[in-house]
Amino acid sequence: MNLMAYKYQNRYLQLGLNIAYYRKLKGFTQVQLSEIVDISRTHMSNIEAPGMIKSVSLDVLFNIADALGVEPGKLLEIRG
Numbered sequence: 001m002n003l004m005a006y007k008y009q010n011r012y013l014q015l016g017l018n019i020a021y022y023r024k025l026k027g028f029t030q031v032q033l034s035e036i037v038d039i040s041r042t043h044m045s046n047i048e049a050p051g052m053i054k055s056v057s058l059d060v061l062f063n064i065a066d067a068l069g070v071e072p073g074k075l076l077e078i079r080g
Contacts, residue, residue, distance in 0.1 A: 009053055011078070016048040018075045022068040023048075036067040 023033050034044035039060060046054040056064075065072040 006053075011076075012053045012055075013050055014078050015056065015075055016050065016052075016054075018077060018079075019064055019068075020048045022070050022074070026068050028067075033064070033067060037063045 023030070028036075030044045030048065031041050034041045037044070037060065043054070046052045047056055047060075061072055061075060065075055068075075
């Protein structure tokens with residue numbers, strides 16, 4: 001894991017948890033969301049996986065937020 005990923009690992013973790021939360025709230029599977037967003041299921045799985053540090057482009061983040069019907073900032077919220 002590179003230094004920047006390590007520095008922000010809690011943020012990556014929270015991003016993945018938030019995406020999974022809103023995805024399930026919307027009733028989507030990872031496969032369904034990945035198809036809507038036009039990324040591989042593996043990439044979607046890696047984004048959501050708690051043990052993975054997977055960076056996400058802003059385009060992908062915006063597409064995920066649009067598909068889930070939430071503002072991008074909601075996906076980045078740190079919950080206590």
